[in-house]
Ligand SMILES: Nc1ncnc2c1ncn2[C@@H]1O[C@H](COP(=O)(O)OP(=O)(O)OP(=O)(O)O)[C@@H](O)[C@H]1O
């Protein structure tokens with residue numbers, strides 16, 4: 373095994389890790405804000421990929437061009453999810469909350485299969501194709517671009533939450549909802565904003581992935597699982613934690629696949645997850 | 661009348677905890693709400709903020725019916741509520757906590773001046789402005805909670821157990837601060853367990869027992885009142 377091959381695994385692990393991180397950040401933001409786990413997160417990712425796909429196939433918009441539309445659509449989807457479903461279960465028992473978002477995931481997936489069939493689809497001839505070579509390492513251009521965009525989105529999310537007034541209000545609502553409400557911050561609106569941003573993150577990731585990934589109705593399942601692992605690794609509700617955790621997962625997945633056996637990729641990730649849950653259940657990293 | 665509560669009943673699910681309570685606060689007045697543990701003092705403040713709804717009765721603020729207005733509209737109307745046990749945002753800095761206190765438009769417009777006033781009133785908060793709230797001492801957090809309430813430029817400041825866990829020295833400071841606030845024309849409605857202390861500072865007092873008002877009146881008439889003693893010491 374040459375140095376190049378290992379370097380190749382590290383680079384591709386890093387690149388996928390950034391995408392996992394952004395997807396996880398959306399999940400973490402929603403959880404941190406209102407203590408609700410979005411079990412439909414993977415389906416939301418799937419919807420964002422289909423949005424990007426249909427914009428390409430029906431309107432001829434390249435995924436790179438349609439990304440703002442996909443993000444807006446997903447943000448709208450987040451707002452609707454909050455006002456049509458989540459706000460009715462905010463005070464419900466945890467089991468009911470789990471059933472609600474889990475039920476939503478089944479609903480979205482079944483609806484997608486009904487409307488679009490379970491076929492695998494791809495975007496032909498996207499604007500961004502091919503790969504570049506550096507130091508013996510090959511990097512797919514769409515993958516590289518997707519990861520850079522995800523990282524940028526991540527930085528923007530972080531700055532938004534920590535540096536803006538609305539971000540401050542989101543943090544306050546996350547830390548003590550009643551106290552925030554008493555000060556004049558309407559928590560319902562904050563929750564809707566949280567959902568919009570959370571699913572907006574998914575929209576960025578999904579839109580970029582359409583460039584090089586198969587688009588099908590079950591595509592979100594594994595990504596959602598990794599997002600849950602990332603949130604647990606990073607510390608529930610911690611956004612920065614998601615970045616580190618996403619990268620760790622990407623690296624473990626690709627290096628484990630290279631050094632041991634690629635067919636057990638998932639196993640390595642979940643082994644890490646179990647270790648963290650057992651030895652450091654609060655997660656590896658701090659808040660925000 | 662600034663705040664006027666008329667004959668409210670409050671229930672947690674089916675469990676009634678407040679019966680037919682009426683209470684009012686005039687402008688520039690300091691009013692104490694007294695009663696033993698579990699008598700419903702916090703529940704009344706929380707009802708005024710509409711954290712809990714009430715059955716029967718009405719709540720008026722500045723002669724407008726506010727019973728069904730959502731909680732987040734209270735600061736805009738001029739009601740600041742310092743919740744029981746401080747409830748500062750633990751992972752935000754002192755300054756961030758204070759800024760969040762001035763959320764509604766009017767308060768936000770004069771945020772910088774308010775901040776200077778607050779720092780004059782609580783110099784410690786200025787020195788600690790970048791410290792995370794949860795690393796402050798209990799007494800400092802209490803000051804922060806009250807200061808955060810004042811940042812909303814209230815006409816009525818409601819404080820639930822302002823002196824809990826404060827040393828006598830700090831209590832004395834806090835009483836001075838309360839008097840300053842009232843002198844500026846802001847009304848204060850506060851909950852307190854220590855009857856003598858509360859009546860020494862308040863203009864008037866209300867005494868609750870098991871969710872019912874048993875006696876109300878000017879502080880001077882309530883101190884050493886037998887009925888009041890009975891409520892707190894039992895029969
Ligand atoms: N969320 C709740 N659900 C059900 N019952 C409640 C709830 N909050 C308070 N109660 C009940 O309402 C009654 C009044 O409680 P409240 O907190 O208003 O009393 P308090 O006078 O503030 O007491 P303390 O001096 O101990 O703070 C108590 O019997 C309490 O058990």
Ligand SMILES: [Mg+2]
Pocket residue numbers: 701702703744820
């Ligand atoms: Mg109380």
